[in-house]
Amino acid sequence: MQPQMQVIQGDITTLTVDVIVNAANSSLLGGGGVDGAIHRAAGPSLLEDCKRVRQQQGECPAGHAVITGAGNLPAKAVIHTVGPVWRGGSEHEERLLEDAYRNSLRLADDNNFTSIAFPAISTGIYGYPKAAAAEIAVNTVAAYLRGYTRLEKVIFVCFDSDNAALYQRLLAQRGTPTGE
DSSP states (O other), X not given: OOOEEEXXXXXXXXXXXXXXXXXEOTTOSOOSHHHHXXXXXXXXXXXXXXXXXXXXXXXXXXXXXXXXXXXXXXXXXEEEEEOOOOSSSOSSHHHHHHHHHHHHHHHHHHTTOOEEEEOOTTSSTTOOOHHHHHHHHHHHHHHHHTSSOSOOEEEEEESSHHHHHHHHHHHHHHTOOOOO
């Protein structure tokens, strides 16, 4: 079966998928936007898991990803990835954003998960232009799914309708199976 990509507008913390991706900051200790929402919904055990990861490896640099339990979330786990701060494109932001998606997908595969949900990484306070970030997300995920993977479904979860429309348009242009 060919893996499917789909777009939904909504709250990533309510999805029943194997793993959700958190657009984390390098401290892994929570923050604003989707990071704060995931930490609030998951409860204190997520912060404790993140503190353990920090003790083992220190901060998480841009482009990297780590996995923890999901606390009170309906998902089985949370993959925390750090996207790049947008600095005009001159600081390898595109490669770092690709790495954030790719490393998250690898972690999901390494843990035998079949469904994963992504927020729009780096497009909030980190300022990555939404259209460029959506294109990187869709292209990186599509390229990954062409190789061997256990993943059956990748969901892009958009907070607002404008961003959801961007992703829908990109998937339609690719003729990507959406499973809808």
